[in-house]
Amino acid sequence: MTRPISDALHARIRRDIESRIMSGQWRPGHRIPYEHEWMEAYGCSRMTVNKALRSLVQSGLLESRKRAGTFVAAPRFHRAALEIPDIRAEVEGQGLTYRLDLLSRDRRKATEADKALLRVSSGDLLAIECRHFADDLPYALEHRLINLAAVPEAAEVDFSTQPPGSWLLAHVPWTEAEHRITAINADPATAQSLHVPENAACVALERWTWIGAGRDDERITYARQLYPGDRYALTAHFHA
Template sequence: MTRLLSDALHARIRRDIESRIMSGEWRPGHRIPTEHQWMERYGCSRMTVNKALRALVQSGLLESRKRAGTFVAAPRFHRAALEIPDIRAEVKGQGLAYRLDLIRCDRRMAGPEDKALLRVSDGELLALECRHFADDLPYALEYRLINLAAVPEAGQVDFSVEPPGSWLLGHVPWTEAEHRITAINADPLTAQSLHVPENAACVALERWTWRGEERITYARQLYPGDRYALVAHFHA
């Protein structure tokens, strides 16, 4: 019982720090409270606090400086040619009405295909399939896996109301991402879902995000090729 309580406090301390960083309350270079201050705030042992801080240092969100304390880390400047898209924001930014259609939401232990896609060895995950609409026209078809070991709170979210990508961007910090962009021809099921002819050209955007060594999510989004363009704006 004591160990379960310790693990719960460790997760609460970690989420507390992550939320302050995500909200912008604590900016890069900010010195966070000492271990003793966290111990007093949560009424827990130093080992519990240290476990939370160590995980955040390993994930790249915090950095520990000898004899100076622990600070919010500066972002890594590995810049992708494409930003991680918030589909709801994209649609609304075009002045169109956004709507979400949650097709499937399964909580399960990772199978062989899940492990290969999410790049994890095992564990529980959330498998989601949904359609994003712009006005009354399908905008994108999305398949997503969320690693519940890294993001346990995702198991409590109603993704029929909140788009998974929007929720993750707003609540879960990440340190690295990888994109893969390909072109595919729509199979019968995809064509029906996106309201396009069979074998129509579609843009497939796959993405992996992680935090330190923790895999957060894998997403595959399919867009009708004649209604979608990938645009990257950057400076020399």
Template sequence: MSTAAKRGSGARTTLHQRIRRDIEGRILSGEWPPGYRLPFEHEIMETYSCARMTANKVLSALAASGLVERRRRAGSFVARPKVHSAVLQIPDLKAEVESRGERYGYELLDRQQRGATREDRGRLEVHLREPILAVRCRHDAAEQPFALEDRLLNLKAVPDASLQDFSIVPPSTWLVDHVPWTAAEHRISAFNADASVATELAIDIGSACLAIERWTWRNGEPITAVRFIHPGQLYDLVARFTPSG
């Protein structure tokens, strides 16, 4: 490689690093908060007088570092921090979202009080036609969908749930505050969003999602069965272990 070519290569590298440091500084300082849309490639090209390849390289590097989320056809956005949840705890999503300084939002999508169906029996371990409450809702963080909640409550175990309309207070928050439990089970899985989930979570079809299924009992009697669906980039689960004997 000639001396001139080496100087040119070094200049391009320096420009790429300068652009990335500039954008990182705006994100880390809070000037560009979570959810902020970054300039498009052509806007970066105009601002920094760089090639499209350089602009794309900067955005790709920021996405790889976890600072930026790239959405097809929508642009690049400052990534929202993940919620870290302890696997062996029963979390309150409202409290978790607010603990990281984000505005919490909630919408009740459906509420049905009915007799248990055969499908309900498989989820909640109740007898056919026993009274249950089925609730579907969505939790938001920073005005963006954060989780879908699909919950069944055993009204024989928690009859007071029938008096709650859950239009303002989420069932997860109400249960944490009012209903003690003695045993719980978690099941964690990952899947790609279908059209329905993608629409409700405002993500692309095929995006990675985290599903957390949870069951709680009180002295052997089932209380609730719930399935939470999170966009994969917004939630992770943490557990600390000690060596067993």
């Protein structure tokens, strides 16, 4: 007997509906009972029913159509929550010793290549190349651009010990982000840097970060991290 997560009535209603969907009793497209009927079934107010249903709609398990009812949603893809930890936190979380190796740091006017990556039209930026180590084994190779128009303080920060990602996470707390995950073969320089054979498959994780509506000066940073494919895995989980 597992202990219930929450005894709240709306949570019970939610779980009841969930289990009927997960058991296959209610298939995609099935119209579930009207909110009115749930009120009667549970002897509660409509707000309580509504709270349960809205929560399931937000999870993607249900969809509401005005005037028609609430239906079991037809899944069109697998959803999962991807939680990408800060590298230092991830390494230390595994009980390993983290070390940063700053390869280069360049403050410059955005080149054409920078502009394309950072998605700005002009301005100064900080370009950083660094390696992340876990117990003296290379963990990831990072190429990062920081938009100094958006984060001028970054120009004064010492990134020789503090990873740029950690600093940014703490100083530009809430952003929007887009991620792109691909696989690439390590070129000779990358291979040497990561201590992997030439052409070894690497996970390439790119991240674009900005604030708000996405104007030029709100672009925060671009990061490209390469992980040895045989030592690293991204994991994602779809909650119940």
